[in-house]
Amino acid sequence: MRQSAPPKTYRVKSFGCQMNVYDGERMAELLADKGIAPAPEGEDADLVVLNTCHIREKAAEKVYSDIGRLVKSGEQAGKKPLIAVAGCVAQAEGEEIMARAPAVSMVVGPQAYHRLPEMLDKAVHGERATDTDMPPIAKFDALPQRRKSPPAAFLTVQEGCDKFCTYCVVPYTRGAEISRPFSDLVAEAQRLVEAGAREITLLGQNVSAWSGEDGRGRAIGLAGLIRDLAEIDGLARIRYTTSHPADMDDALIAAHSEIDKLMPFLHLPVQSGSDRVLKAMNRSHTADSYLRLLERFRQARPDIALSGDFIVGFPGETEAEFEETLALVGAVGYAQAFSFKYSPRPGTPAAAMDGQIPREAMDERLQRLQAALNRHQLAFNQASVGKTCEVLVERKGKHSGQWLGKSPWLQSVWFEGDAAIGDLVQAELVEAGPNSLAGRLVQSVSLEPAIS
Numbered sequence: 001m002r003q004s005a006p007p008k009t010y011r012v013k014s015f016g017c018q019m020n021v022y023d024g025e026r027m028a029e030l031l032a033d034k035g036i037a038p039a040p041e042g043e044d045a046d047l048v049v050l051n052t053c054h055i056r057e058k059a060a061e062k063v064y065s066d067i068g069r070l071v072k073s074g075e076q077a078g079k080k081p082l083i084a085v086a087g088c089v090a091q092a093e094g095e096e097i098m099a100r101a102p103a104v105s106m107v108v109g110p111q112a113y114h115r116l117p118e119m120l121d122k123a124v125h126g127e128r129a130t131d132t133d134m135p136p137i138a139k140f141d142a143l144p145q146r147r148k149s150p151p152a153a154f155l156t157v158q159e160g161c162d163k164f165c166t167y168c169v170v171p172y173t174r175g176a177e178i179s180r181p182f183s184d185l186v187a188e189a190q191r192l193v194e195a196g197a198r199e200i201t202l203l204g205q206n207v208s209a210w211s212g213e214d215g216r217g218r219a220i221g222l223a224g225l226i227r228d229l230a231e232i233d234g235l236a237r238i239r240y241t242t243s244h245p246a247d248m249d250d251a252l253i254a255a256h257s258e259i260d261k262l263m264p265f266l267h268l269p270v271q272s273g274s275d276r277v278l279k280a281m282n283r284s285h286t287a288d289s290y291l292r293l294l295e296r297f298r299q300a301r302p303d304i305a306l307s308g309d310f311i312v313g314f315p316g317e318t319e320a321e322f323e324e325t326l327a328l329v330g331a332v333g334y335a336q337a338f339s340f341k342y343s344p345r346p347g348t349p350a351a352a353m354d355g356q357i358p359r360e361a362m363d364e365r366l367q368r369l370q371a372a373l374n375r376h377q378l379a380f381n382q383a384s385v386g387k388t389c390e391v392l393v394e395r396k397g398k399h400s401g402q403w404l405g406k407s408p409w410l411q412s413v414w415f416e417g418d419a420a421i422g423d424l425v426q427a428e429l430v431e432a433g434p435n436s437l438a439g440r441l442v443q444s445v446s447l448e449p450a451i452s
């Protein structure tokens, strides 16, 4: 590898889940601390970090086509960008990337990216480096303080997964479940609020497995953490994602009726409505136990918006089993959801199971499932019309005077009028589409979350 000039500009491209978005922001902060500036929109960067996702085959393959594109566009411009591959593909396929893509000079796993600055110094001198160590918490201690925040910020509180669903790579790419210490989280949340956050989404691959000790040494779970964070002045909204049905406790359910700042939204992946498939997936719930759990959340917070994840075409899934998934969807009435075709992942038990489902059957099932989910999403949005609620303004719209924000139920709301990014405005929801709603500004700035 030849020597390069120290990079002046960087770009971090994050794929996959919100935890990758959080990690991407932290890597950007590390690079900014080294005096490297974000590359202007539309311009090639001297250093590109591809923060990758390994969850499905398509997502993982994307990294190689992206590297090819970067090399090509660099050649056209007479430049050779420094390329770092981070994230879950880096963790899972570090060696392979180094062998297959000579243009890559740094491979850094999700638990090691605090070492990116040192690796960069080496890369500038022509040394390629891979770091996929998994020290449980060292990364967070080594990261710089938060200085900037969008109105809706992410805060990783928990990492890793011990659940080992038979289709999933996350326990291998992110390691065992760990919780960040309470005091670090309170400090980071406070700084995010000082830097402009009005809403914080607590993140974890299994966020509901978070546990720790509060300021007085008492053992607490996620609900206790939310309760303490809700005390932060200036923080108006708290969300959390992603939860696992096995870790949901009474305290978290109660938190939804007791803590105003906790938004009425729950993302609780189910994956399938068939108990046989759920068992083969090593999910610890049944369709019925999942529905009963949701019912308890609805009792605690009747307007709660529900969201889920689904996989169609898991090995051996029959038509009748797929229809059980459709039945579950009908019973829940999700406000939104994500659905995927099963993708066999190397090294996971399901990849070696009999009964892999042909692509056409998977396509057809996914279409039917998504048609049902889309109907429910539209119905949920339509049922919101006429409500007046708080909208957190996140960005400008396409036209002047137009703004885009989020309702308490995580719906995108467009409205026009006098507002600014970061405002909490009162808006009446006047028209519903499948993916967003139109709102009418009722009052431009309010500070306390309130829903009518």
Ligand code: SAH
Binding pocket: 055, 056, 161, 167, 168, 169, 170, 205, 206, 242, 243, 244, 269, 271, 309, 310, 311, 340, 341, 342, 343, 344, 345
């Ligand atoms: N920890 C979370 C999210 C994990 S990944 C959870 O347990 O719910 C996000 C979603 O990707 C999963 O919920 C699942 O629906 C989907 N997914 C994971 N592995 C997959 C695979 N091999 N093929 C297709 N979808 C997958």
Ligand code: SF4
Binding pocket: 161, 162, 163, 164, 165, 168, 169, 170, 171, 205, 206, 244
């Ligand atoms: Fe993957 Fe299951 Fe863990 Fe979620 S709970 S990250 S789907 S292994």
Ligand code: F3S
Binding pocket: 015, 016, 017, 018, 019, 020, 052, 053, 054, 055, 087, 088, 169, 170, 173, 174, 205
């Ligand atoms: Fe993808 Fe890793 Fe997140 S595999 S979904 S980026 S945990």
